[in-house]
Amino acid sequence: MKNDELQQKQASHAALASLLNLTLFPGISFIVLLLLYKKTLPGSFDRYYVVLGIKTNVWAAIALFLVSGLMIIFGGFYSPWTWVYVLSYFMFVHSMFILFATWALTRCWAGGRLKTTVLSK
Amino acid sequence: MKYESQGIAKMYFIAAIGLFLGQILFGVVMGMQYVVGDFLFPEIPFNVARMVHTNLLIVWLLFGFMGSAYYLVPEEAERELFAPWLAKLMFWIFLVAGALTILGYLLVPYAKLAELTMNDLLPTMGREFLEQPTITKIGIVIVALAFLFNIGMTILTGRKTVINLVLLTGLAGLAVFFLFSFYNPDNIVLDKYFWWFVVHLWVEGVWELIMASMLAYVLIKVTGVDREVIEKWLYVIIAMALISGLLGTGHHFFWIGTPDYWQWIGSIFSALEPIPFFMMTLFAFNVVNKRRLDHPNKPAVLWALGTAVMAFLGAGVWGFLHTLAPVNFYTHGTQITAAHGHMAFYGAYVMVVLTMISYAMPIMRGKKAANQTAQVIEMWSFWLMTVSMVFITLFLTGAGILQVYLQRYAETPEPFMVVQDKIALFYWLREAAGLVFLSGLFLYIYSFFAKGPEVEVVEG
Numbered sequence: 001m002k003n004d005e006l007q008q009k010q011a012s013h014a015a016l017a018s019l020l021n022l023t024l025f026p027g028i029s030f031i032v033l034l035l036l037y038k039k040t041l042p043g044s045f046d047r048y049y050v051v052l053g054i055k056t057n058v059w060a061a062i063a064l065f066l067v068s069g070l071m072i073i074f075g076g077f078y079s080p081w082t083w084v085y086v087l088s089y090f091m092f093v094h095s096m097f098i099l100f101a102t103w104a105l106t107r108c109w110a111g112g113r114l115k116t117t118v119l120s121k
Numbered sequence: 122m123k124y125e126s127q128g129i130a131k132m133y134f135i136a137a138i139g140l141f142l143g144q145i146l147f148g149v150v151m152g153m154q155y156v157v158g159d160f161l162f163p164e165i166p167f168n169v170a171r172m173v174h175t176n177l178l179i180v181w182l183l184f185g186f187m188g189s190a191y192y193l194v195p196e197e198a199e200r201e202l203f204a205p206w207l208a209k210l211m212f213w214i215f216l217v218a219g220a221l222t223i224l225g226y227l228l229v230p231y232a233k234l235a236e237l238t239m240n241d242l243l244p245t246m247g248r249e250f251l252e253q254p255t256i257t258k259i260g261i262v263i264v265a266l267a268f269l270f271n272i273g274m275t276i277l278t279g280r281k282t283v284i285n286l287v288l289l290t291g292l293a294g295l296a297v298f299f300l301f302s303f304y305n306p307d308n309i310v311l312d313k314y315f316w317w318f319v320v321h322l323w324v325e326g327v328w329e330l331i332m333a334s335m336l337a338y339v340l341i342k343v344t345g346v347d348r349e350v351i352e353k354w355l356y357v358i359i360a361m362a363l364i365s366g367l368l369g370t371g372h373h374f375f376w377i378g379t380p381d382y383w384q385w386i387g388s389i390f391s392a393l394e395p396i397p398f399f400m401m402t403l404f405a406f407n408v409v410n411k412r413r414l415d416h417p418n419k420p421a422v423l424w425a426l427g428t429a430v431m432a433f434l435g436a437g438v439w440g441f442l443h444t445l446a447p448v449n450f451y452t453h454g455t456q457i458t459a460a461h462g463h464m465a466f467y468g469a470y471v472m473v474v475l476t477m478i479s480y481a482m483p484i485m486r487g488k489k490a491a492n493q494t495a496q497v498i499e500m501w502s503f504w505l506m507t508v509s510m511v512f513i514t515l516f517l518t519g520a521g522i523l524q525v526y527l528q529r530y531a532e533t534p535e536p537f538m539v540v541q542d543k544i545a546l547f548y549w550l551r552e553a554a555g556l557v558f559l560s561g562l563f564l565y566i567y568s569f570f571a572k573g574p575e576v577e578v579v580e581g
Contacts, residue, residue: 080526084519092515095438099430102399103406110410 008111010036010046015105018053022060022098030057049108056104060097064090122484124195126202131485132212133188134478138566140181140219141471145559147174152552156545165227172226172252178466179250180219185474186295186331187215190272190288192481193338198279204271211267218260222253244305248316251302258302265296283352284341287359288334294327310378317373324470325369325436329362329397332473336428339480340405343422344412354404358397365393372444376453384446391444395437398469405429417576418483418490420499424476427507431468439464439514451529456544457521464514467506475565482569494573498564505561512554520547 014036021029033053040047068086075082107114122128151170153160158167195202202208225234231252238254240246245255253261269292276285301318337355341348371387405426416422439461443452452458479499483491490496528540535543 080523080531083526084522087522088515088518091438091442091518095434099402099433102403106403106406106410109407112410 004045007040007044007046008108010040011049011108012105014046014049014053015101015108018049018056019098019101019105021053021057022094022101030054033057045113048113049104052104052114053101056097056101060094063093063097067093124201126205126208127192127195127481128485129202129205129208129212130188130192130481132209133184133191134482136212136216137181137184137188137474138478140177140184142562142566143223144174144177144181145555145562147177149552149555149559152548152555155548156552169226169231172231173223175250176226176252177223180215182470182474184215185470185477186292187212187268189335189474189477189481190268190292192477192485193335194272194275194285194288195279197282197285197338198275200275200279202271203274203278207267207271211264211271214260215264218257218264222257225254226252243303245303248302248305248312250320251316255303258299261299262296265299269293269296282348283355284334284338287330287337287355290359291327291330291334294330295323298322298327313377314374314379317370321370321373322367324465325394326363326366328470329366330359332428332432332469333358333362333397333401335473335477336401336405336425339421339425339476340408342480343414343416343418343425344408345414345416346408346411350411351404351408354400354407358400358404361393361400362397365390365396369394369444372446372449375446375449388444388446392441394444395433395441398433398437402429402433416490417578418480418496420491420496420503421476421480423500423503424472424479427503428468428472428476431464431472431507431510433468434511435461435464435466435468435514439518442518451525452521455521455524455528456517456547457525460514460517460521463517464510467510472507488575489578490576491568492571492573492575495568495571496576498568498571502561502565502568505564506558509554509557509561513551513558516547516551516554520544520551523547 014033017029017032017036021027021033033050036046036050037054040050068090071086071089072082075085104114147165147170150161150165151167151174154162154167154170161170191202191208225238229237231246234254235241235246238246238256240255243255245258246252251258269289272292273289276289298319301315304315306312306315333355337351340346341351367390368386369391371383372391373387374383375387406429409422409426443449443457443461483489491499523544524540527535527543528537
C-alpha cells in the first residue's frame, strides 16, 4: 500500500514536471524528470509517467525548436512569411503539447494510464 | 426537470440560438466585404454589418446567460423561481427592444437613429460595442435589474451554494459595470478609459465568474463528482480571474493617453490572465477523469471539455500573445486582436452557453438526453464549428503577423490599405472557414429536430 502511494506521488511529480518543462521552468524540470527516472523501476506506474514526460518533452523540443529552426533557415530570417508560419505554428503546437501534458497530469491524478497514443506506447 | 419554473430557460435559449444565427450570417457578409468591398453595398454597409455582428453577439450571449441562470438557479436553490411571470415579461421586453435596435441599425442611418431616439438628451451612442440607442441601454438596465431581483430573491430565500453565489456575483457585476456605458465624457482619454470598464471588466472579469459557475454546474451533473471538490476549484479559479483580470484592464491603457505606469501594471497582471483559463482546463480534465458516472448526454460532456480547451487557447494563449506592452506596441488594433477576439469569445462564452443548452434542453423536452441521431449530429456540429473557429483564428493570426511586419515593423512601412491588399489571401481563407462554421451552426440547429432511436438511460 505504502509502495502504491509512493508510486502515485512520484508519478504525479513526473507528470507535473513534464507540464512545467513545457511552460514555466524549461530545462530544470527536464532534469527533475531524468532524476525521477533513476528513482523508478521498469514497468511501474511512476516509471510510466516519467517515460511519458521525457518522450513528450523530447518530441516537443523536436516539433518546436527543430521544425521552427528549419522554417527559419529555409524561409529566411528577414522574410515576413517565415514569421507568419513560425509564430502560428509554434503557438498552436506548443499549446497542443501543454494540453496533452495537462491531460496526462489529470489521468495520473485519477490513478490511470493514458489510452494508447503515439507518445504513451 | 426538478422545478417547473426552470422551463422558462427554454424561450431564452431559443431566442439565443436564433440571434446566434443572425450574428454568424452578418459575420459571413462582413467577411466577404473584407475582400469584395462593395458586396451588398449600399443595402448593408460594412460599418452596419460590423455593428450588427458584435451587438447580436452580446445580446444572444446575454439571453444565453439569463436562460442558463433561470435553469440552474432554481435547482441549486432548491425552490421555484421567485417570480416566473417577471422572467417571461422581461424576455419579451428584451427581445422586442433587441430586435427593434437591430432593425434600427439596418433600416435607418445611424445619425438619424440617434436623432429619433433622442440621444442628445443623454448622449451615449457612437462607441464601439456600445452603439445601442440610450433608450435601449435604459431598457437593458431595467431588464438586468428585474433579472437580478428575480435570481437574487430565489437564491436568498433558497439554498445557497457556491455555484449560485458565484453566478449571482458575476451577474451583479455584469449589471454594475454596464452602468459605465452611460458615462460619456468629452475627453477622449477619459471616454476610452471608462469604456473599458464595461468591455474589459465584462469579458475578462465578471463574465468569467458566470462562465466558471455554469461550467461547474454542468460538470457536477454530467460527471457525478462531489460538489465539494468542484467548489474548491471554483473558489481558486474565480480568485485568480479577479486578481488577474481587474488590474489586467491596464493592457488597454497602454496607448490611449494614460500614464506610463499602466504599461507595467497592464503587462504584469494580464500576463497572469491565462492562469484562470488554464485552471479551468485542469479542472475540467480532472473531474472528467475522476467521473463517477457515464452520462447519456455525450454532447454536453464534449461541449464542457471543449469550452475549457478553447477558452484556454483563445483567451489564455492568444491573449498572452499580444498582451505585453513591448509586443502590443506593434500589434494593437491589428488582425492579431481579431484572431484573439474570435477564439476567446467562441471558446469562453459561446461554448459555455451551448454547453448549458446541450445539457438542459433535452431535460426541458422531457428526456435526460437527446436521441442517438440528434447526439451524433450535435457532435458533428461541435467539431465543424470548433475546427473552423481554430482555422479562422489561425488565418487571422497569419494576416495579423504579416500586417504588423509590413505596416509597422519593416524598414519602409507600407500604408494600411496597401497592406490590406497583400493579406487578402488570408481573408479569403477566413471567409471559407466562416462558411464551414455557418454549416456547423445549421447542423446544430437541425439536431434539435432530428429523430432517431432513444438512448439507454441507466439510473444510478
